[in-house]
Amino acid sequence: MRIEVSVNGAPRAAEVEPRLLLVHFVREHLGLTGTHWGCDTSNCGACTVLLDGEPVKSCTLLTVRTDGHEVTTIEGLWSGTELTPVQEGFHQEHGLQCGFCTPGMIVTGTAFLERNPDPTEAEIREAISGNLCRCTGYENIIKSIRWAVEHPARSRESRVGSRE
Amino acid sequence: MGATRERHTLGDRMLRKEDGRFVRGKGNYVDDVQLPGMLHSAVLRSPFAHARIESIDTSAALELEGVHAVITGADLEAQGLAWMPTLAGDTQAVLATDKVRFQGQEVAFVVADDRYIAQDALELIDVDYEPLGAVVDSRKALGEGAPVIRDDKEGKEDNFLFFWDAGDKEAAERAFQEAEVTVRREMFYPRIHPAPMETCGSVADYDVSTGQMTIHMTSQAPHAHRTLFAMVSGLGEHQIRIISPDIGGGFGNKVPIYPGYVCGAVASLVLGHPVKWMESRSENLMSTSFARDYHMVGEIAATKDGRILGVRSEILADHGAFNAHAQPGEEFPTGFFPIFTSCYDIPAAYAEATGVYSNKAPGGIAYRCSFRVTEAIYLMERTMDVLADELDMDPVELRRKNFIKKEQMPYHSVMGWEYDGGDYEGALQEALRIAGYEDLLAEQRKAREDGKIMGIGVSTFTEIVGAGPGKQCHIAGIEMFDSAELRLHPTGKAILKLGVKSQGQGHETTFAQIVAMELGIPAENIEVREGDTDNTPYGLGTYGSRSTPVCGAATSMVSRKVREKAKRIAAHMLEAAEDDLEWTGERFQVKGSPEQGKNMEEISFAAYTDVPEGEEAGLESVNYYDPPEMTYPFGAYLCVVEIDRGTGQVEVKRFIAVDDCGVRINPMVVDGQIHGGLAQGIGTALMEVIEFDEDGNHLNSSFMDYLMLTSMETPKYELGEFVTPSTHHPLGARGVAESPTVGSPAAVVNAVVDALSPYGVQHLDMPLTPDKVWRALRENGG
Ligand code: FES
Ligand code: FES
Numbered sequence: 001m002r003i004e005v006s007v008n009g010a011p012r013a014a015e016v017e018p019r020l021l022l023v024h025f026v027r028e029h030l031g032l033t034g035t036h037w038g039c040d041t042s043n044c045g046a047c048t049v050l051l052d053g054e055p056v057k058s059c060t061l062l063t064v065r066t067d068g069h070e071v072t073t074i075e076g077l078w079s080g081t082e083l084t085p086v087q088e089g090f091h092q093e094h095g096l097q098c099g100f101c102t103p104g105m106i107v108t109g110t111a112f113l114e115r116n117p118d119p120t121e122a123e124i125r126e127a128i129s130g131n132l133c134r135c136t137g138y139e140n141i142i143k144s145i146r147w148a149v150e151h152p153a154r155s156r157e158s159r160v161g162s163r164e
Numbered sequence: 165m166g167a168t169r170e171r172h173t174l175g176d177r178m179l180r181k182e183d184g185r186f187v188r189g190k191g192n193y194v195d196d197v198q199l200p201g202m203l204h205s206a207v208l209r210s211p212f213a214h215a216r217i218e219s220i221d222t223s224a225a226l227e228l229e230g231v232h233a234v235i236t237g238a239d240l241e242a243q244g245l246a247w248m249p250t251l252a253g254d255t256q257a258v259l260a261t262d263k264v265r266f267q268g269q270e271v272a273f274v275v276a277d278d279r280y281i282a283q284d285a286l287e288l289i290d291v292d293y294e295p296l297g298a299v300v301d302s303r304k305a306l307g308e309g310a311p312v313i314r315d316d317k318e319g320k321e322d323n324f325l326f327f328w329d330a331g332d333k334e335a336a337e338r339a340f341q342e343a344e345v346t347v348r349r350e351m352f353y354p355r356i357h358p359a360p361m362e363t364c365g366s367v368a369d370y371d372v373s374t375g376q377m378t379i380h381m382t383s384q385a386p387h388a389h390r391t392l393f394a395m396v397s398g399l400g401e402h403q404i405r406i407i408s409p410d411i412g413g414g415f416g417n418k419v420p421i422y423p424g425y426v427c428g429a430v431a432s433l434v435l436g437h438p439v440k441w442m443e444s445r446s447e448n449l450m451s452t453s454f455a456r457d458y459h460m461v462g463e464i465a466a467t468k469d470g471r472i473l474g475v476r477s478e479i480l481a482d483h484g485a486f487n488a489h490a491q492p493g494e495e496f497p498t499g500f501f502p503i504f505t506s507c508y509d510i511p512a513a514y515a516e517a518t519g520v521y522s523n524k525a526p527g528g529i530a531y532r533c534s535f536r537v538t539e540a541i542y543l544m545e546r547t548m549d550v551l552a553d554e555l556d557m558d559p560v561e562l563r564r565k566n567f568i569k570k571e572q573m574p575y576h577s578v579m580g581w582e583y584d585g586g587d588y589e590g591a592l593q594e595a596l597r598i599a600g601y602e603d604l605l606a607e608q609r610k611a612r613e614d615g616k617i618m619g620i621g622v623s624t625f626t627e628i629v630g631a632g633p634g635k636q637c638h639i640a641g642i643e644m645f646d647s648a649e650l651r652l653h654p655t656g657k658a659i660l661k662l663g664v665k666s667q668g669q670g671h672e673t674t675f676a677q678i679v680a681m682e683l684g685i686p687a688e689n690i691e692v693r694e695g696d697t698d699n700t701p702y703g704l705g706t707y708g709s710r711s712t713p714v715c716g717a718a719t720s721m722v723s724r725k726v727r728e729k730a731k732r733i734a735a736h737m738l739e740a741a742e743d744d745l746e747w748t749g750e751r752f753q754v755k756g757s758p759e760q761g762k763n764m765e766e767i768s769f770a771a772y773t774d775v776p777e778g779e780e781a782g783l784e785s786v787n788y789y790d791p792p793e794m795t796y797p798f799g800a801y802l803c804v805v806e807i808d809r810g811t812g813q814v815e816v817k818r819f820i821a822v823d824d825c826g827v828r829i830n831p832m833v834v835d836g837q838i839h840g841g842l843a844q845g846i847g848t849a850l851m852e853v854i855e856f857d858e859d860g861n862h863l864n865s866s867f868m869d870y871l872m873l874t875s876m877e878t879p880k881y882e883l884g885e886f887v888t889p890s891t892h893h894p895l896g897a898r899g900v901a902e903s904p905t906v907g908s909p910a911a912v913v914n915a916v917v918d919a920l921s922p923y924g925v926q927h928l929d930m931p932l933t934p935d936k937v938w939r940a941l942r943e944n945g946g
Contacts, residue, residue, distance in 0.1 A: 036361075139878065
C-alpha cells in the first residue's frame with residue numbers, strides 16, 4: 001500500500017506491506033533507530049513516538065494507519081546541537097543508564113509536559129507508568145522531567161556529548 | 165551547562181559523557197546495525213518441554229520466496245556444530261537433534277530477506293514430535309521414574325548434576341548439638357529473569373574475501389566470547405572480531421553464548437551475507453538464561469541470648485536442561501555461596517548443594533549478582549529473622565550482637581575469605597538514624613492498634629565481588645584478570661581502552677575520572693573505548709560487579725605506569741634528577757622550588773617532540789591486573805511496608821539503603837546504580853517469577869505476566885552514604901551495582917513477615933503477590 005506521512009516534519013511517501021508495524025517502518029525503512037523495540041505485548045514503551053502530537057506505541061500501530069498523519073520520533077525533538085529541556089533534564093539528573101528506554105521516556109515526558117506544564121511527582125509517576133525502565137529505578141527519571149519543568153527555556157549552550 | 169569547561173576528577177558528581185548520544189536517540193545498539201546485503205532470521209522453537217524429534221520437514225519453508233536458508237540440527241551435526249560447550253563445562257544443543265529438552269528450545273533457524281518473511285517461514289516447517297514426560301520441579305528430578313533428560317550423555321541414567329559441600333561439617337554438627345537454641349527454615353528463591361529492556365541479538369558478518377568474521381553482539385564479555393567462538397568454530401581467533409556496541413542493559417543475561425549467536429555466524433559463513441538475529445521478548449524470557457531457582461534450608465545454632473554458634477545450609481539447585489551456569493570456574497558450582505556467613509562472626513559453618521537437570525531453560529546465571537551471593541544473603545537474612553522471632557528479640561539487636569567488629573578487620577571468615585575492611589555496626593546505625601527507628605517502632609505499635617498491617621524489615625550483609633584472583637577464578641581456563649590500555653596524545657588528551665564492557669554503568673565517565681585523578685588531567689579530556697576486540701586489550705568483561713574492582717584497578721595501575729615514564733621525561737625537561745621531583749597530583753615539580761614544574765600536558769608534548777636519550781617516543785602503557793583478593797561491599801537496609809487487608813497488596817512505604825562501596829568514583833553514578841538495583845530487588849520480592857505448569861509450559865513468557873516494577877510501585881529511595889576504603893584495591897573502591905539486588909529482597913520479605921507476624925505467619929516465599937499475602941492473612945484469621 002502507498003502511504004504519505006510526515007515524519008519529523010518531512011513528507012515521506014512509501015510503498016509498504018499492510019502488516020508492517022510502525023516501529024519497523026521508522027527503524028528499518030527510514031533508518032530512525034532512536035525508536036526502540038522491547039516487548040511483544042505493548043507493555044514497555046521503548047517504541048513510543050508521537051502521532052499528531054499524542055504518544056503512541058509504534059509496535060502496536062500498523063504503518064498504513066499513519067497515512068496522512070504526522071509522526072514525530074526522538075530524532076525529531078531536537079535540532080542541530082540543541083537539546084530540549086526534557087533531554088537536558090535526563091542528562092542533568094542522571095535519568096538514564098543503558099539508554100534503551102530513554103527515547104520512549106523522553107517522548108512520553110515531552111508530550112506530557114505539553115498538557116501538564118507543572119505536574120506533581122505523583123502525576124509524573126503516572127504519566128510514565130506505561131514505560132518500563134530496568135536500570136534506573138525511575139527516581140531519577142522523575143527528577144529529570146521535573147528538571148525540564150524548572151528549566152523551560154531551551155538551553156542554548158548545551159553541549160552534552162558534543163565533545164568539543 | 166558547559167560541563168566540558170570544568171575539570172572533573174575522581175569523587176566528583178560528573179555528568180555522564182555518554183549521555184549525549186542516548187538522549188538524542190543516537191545510541192548504537194545491535195538491532196540498529198544495518199549492513200548492505202544483510203539478511204534477517206527467526207528461530208523455530210519447541211512447543212514441548214520434553215519430546216523426541218521424529219522428523220523435520222523444511223521443504224515448504226525453503227520454497228517461500230525470500231527465504232535463503234533453513235538450518236536444522238542435522239545440518240549442524242554434519243559440521244560437528246550441533247552441540248556447543250557451556251561456560252560451566254557442560255554441553256548445550258545449538259539446534260536440537262535427538263530431543264527437545266525445554267519449551268522454547270531452538271529447533272531450526274530460518275534466514276530470509278526480512279524478519280516478516282522469516283517469521284512466515286517458521287509456520288511452514290513441519291516437525292514431528294513424540295512428547296515425553298517432563299520434570300519441572302527440581303524436588304522430583306531425582307525421584308523414582310523421573311524421565312532422564314540428558315540421555316545424550318553416555319550411560320546417564322538420572323538427572324543428577326553435581327554434589328558440592330564446603331565448610332567444617334563436624335564443627336557445625338558440634339555447634340548444633342551444644343546450642344541452647346536452634347532454628348531451621350525451608351525457603352525457595354524462585355526462578356526469575358534479568359529481562360534487560362534490550363533482548364539478546366547479533367549481526368554476524370563473514371567476509372568471504374578476507375576470511376574475517378565480525379560479530380556485532382550483545383556481549384558483556386566480548387574477549388572471552390571471541391576465544392570461545394574460535395574454539396567452537398575452528399576459525400582462527402585472529403580472524404574473529406567481536407564488537408559489542410551499546411548494550412541496553414545486561415544484568416548477567418548477556419554473559420552466556422546462546423544458540424542464536426552461533427546459528428547467525430554459521431548462516432553468514434554459509435551464505436556470505438551479514439545475518440541479523442534478534443530475539444523477541446518472549447524468546448528472551450523463555451530461552452535465555454534464568455537466575456536463582458534454589459530450594460534452600462537455613463539453620464542457625466545459638467545461645468539463649470542470641471550469640472550465633474554455627475550455621476548450616478542445604479541447597480537443591482535447578483540448572484535447567486543444560487548446565488549453563490555462570491560461575492568463576494568449575495570449582496565453584498554454587499558460585500560464591502560460601503559467603504553466606506556474611507557480616508557475622510560465626511565460628512562454625514557448613515553448606516552443601518545438590519544440582520539437578522530439569523526440563524527448563526538452561527542457566528542459572530548471576531543476575532545482578534556476584535555468583536549466587538544473592539541466594540546466600542537471602543538465606544542468611546531470612547534465617548536471622550526466624551532466629552530473632554524464636555528468641556523474641558529485636559532483629560536489629562540480634563544482628564548487632566553478631567556483627568564482625570571493625571577492630572577484627574582484616575577478618576578471616578570460617579569459610580575461608582579475607583575481608584577488606586568494614587564497619588557493619590556503623591552502617592546499620594546510619595540506616596536506623598535515617599529511618600528514625602525508635603519512632604518507627606512507635607508508629608508501628610500505633611498502626612497495629614488502629615488495625616493497620618504494617619511491617620519493618622532489616623537486612624545487613626556483605627557481598628564478595630571482583631573476581632579474580634586469577635589463580636582462583638577463571639572462565640574456561642582463562643584467569644579472571646582485566647585490562648586497561650592508556651595512551652596520551654601530544655596535546656595531552658588521552659584514550660583509555662578497557663577489557664570490560666558497560667551495559668549502562670557509565671564507564672565512559674567513571675573510568676575517565678580514575679585517570680584524571682591519577683594523572684591530573686581533566687576527565688573531559690579522556691576518551692574511553694570498550695567492546696571491540698580489535699581495539700581493546702583482552703579482558704574478561706563486566707558482570708559480578710568486577711569492573712571497578714578489577715578493571716578500575718587496572719586503570720589506576722596503567723595510569724601510574726604512564727606517570728613513571730612521565731617523571732623521567734619531566735626530569736629531562738626540568739634538567740633535574742628524577743629523585744628531586746615530586747608529584748603534586750597535578751604536576752611534577754622540583755622539591756623545594758615549586759615554580760619549576762611540568763604538568764601532564766607539557767610532558768605529553770615532550771614525549772613526542774623532545775624525548776630524552778635512551779627513551780622511546782610516546783606516552784602509553786597497558787596493564788593486566790590480577791586482583792590479589794576480592795572486595796567486600798556491604799550495606800544495611802531497612803524496609804517499611806503496609807499491607808492492604810482487603811487485597812493483600814504490599815506497598816513499600818519506605819526503603820532506606822546505606823551502602824559502603826569504599827571510595828566512590830562518581831557519587832551520582834553510585835546512587836543511580838543503587839536505585840536500579842533496589843527496583844530489581846523489590847520487584848523480585850514482590851512480583852517477578854518464572855513458573856511452569858506440570859507439562860513444562862512456561863507461564864511468564866511476556867511482560868503481561870512477567871511483572872516488573874513500574875514507576876507506580878517504586879518507593880522513593882532514602883540512601884545513606886558510608887565509606888570505608890577497601891584494603892584490597894589501589895583506589896580503596898569496591899563494586900556496588902549488585903549490593904541492592906543482593907540486600908533488598910530479604911529486607912522486603914522480613915518486613916512483610918513482620919507485618920503478618922501478629923497473624924502467626926512465620927515465612928512466605930517470594931514473590932509476595934497480593935494473592936499469596938491475602939491467602940496467608942485469611943488462613944490465619946486476619
Ligand atoms: S515495544 Fe512497544 S510497548 Fe514494548
Ligand atoms: S536506562 Fe536502561 S532501561 Fe532505562
